[in-house]
Amino acid sequence: xxxxxxxxxxxxxxxxxxxxxxxxxxxxxxxxxxxxxxxxxxxxxxxxxxxxxxxxxxxxxxxxxxxxxxxxxxxxxxxxxxxxxxxxxxxxxxxxxxxxxxxxxxxxxxx
Amino acid sequence: xxxxxxxxxxxxxxxxxxxxxxxxxxxxxxxxxxxxxxxxxxxxxxxxxxxxxxxxxxxxxxxxxxxxxxxxxxxxxxxxxxxxxxxxxxxxxxxxxxxxxxxxxxxxxxxx
Numbered sequence: 001x002x003x004x005x006x007x008x009x010x011x012x013x014x015x016x017x018x019x020x021x022x023x024x025x026x027x028x029x030x031x032x033x034x035x036x037x038x039x040x041x042x043x044x045x046x047x048x049x050x051x052x053x054x055x056x057x058x059x060x061x062x063x064x065x066x067x068x069x070x071x072x073x074x075x076x077x078x079x080x081x082x083x084x085x086x087x088x089x090x091x092x093x094x095x096x097x098x099x100x101x102x103x104x105x106x107x108x109x110x111x
Numbered sequence: 112x113x114x115x116x117x118x119x120x121x122x123x124x125x126x127x128x129x130x131x132x133x134x135x136x137x138x139x140x141x142x143x144x145x146x147x148x149x150x151x152x153x154x155x156x157x158x159x160x161x162x163x164x165x166x167x168x169x170x171x172x173x174x175x176x177x178x179x180x181x182x183x184x185x186x187x188x189x190x191x192x193x194x195x196x197x198x199x200x201x202x203x204x205x206x207x208x209x210x211x212x213x214x215x216x217x218x219x220x221x222x223x
Contacts, residue, residue, distance in 0.1 A: 006154075031209065040198050043155070043213045090154050099145040099202070100211055102154030 006091050006103035021076045021106045023091035032074040035090040081110040117201050117214030124221050130188040132217045134201035143204035146186045150197050191221045
């Protein structure tokens with residue numbers, strides 16, 4: 001079944017730790033996105049990729065980084081987590097001309 | 112600048128009533144107008160979408176009305192049910208970049 005998967009679903013981590021949020025899709029979509037969202041609030045685009053080895057920063061400045069080595073995989077990394085990074089992170093993918101398919105998100109809490 | 116304005120921010124509707132959420136945009140380069148539904152703890156899911164060559168699209172209890180000249184589109188939920196309680200986002204796709212621009216969201220609560 002074609003889908004988009006995010007792991008972990010929940011993560012509580014201490015300040016200063018390095019973390020990687022995983023995102024994988026099985027639909028063969030070239031375009032992938034990372035959004036940051038506080039619960040029930042606006043969606044803010046922080047990174048996007050239009051294909052392998054292509055990554056761009058989004059509209060909201062973020063200290064995170066991303067990589068796109070394989071079409072199906074688009075991980076997000078925070079080198080040193082801070083309480084201000086506490087949020088929900090949503091990954092999405094799309095095919096040309098259509099809307100986005102979102103994952104279920106990772107709820108990150110930095111203590 | 113904000114390219115799409117969504118209203119209302121929150122909406123309370125009685126079961127069986129009609130829920131109406133509106134979005135207005137400024138740019139004419141948009142070529143696809145989806146609505147997303149998000150339940151707590153979940154990612155947004157595509158609910159219904161319309162392209163600018165159509166003025167209305169209906170899928171079950173959900174209808175999009177699109178007014179190209181006024182640069183407005185709206186989501187109507189007929190016979191609203193408690194299970195429809197969620198946050199709804201309108202979106203527009205920029206035909207030049209293929210990126211979606213999201214509205215600020217409307218929290219809908221349907222009471223029995």
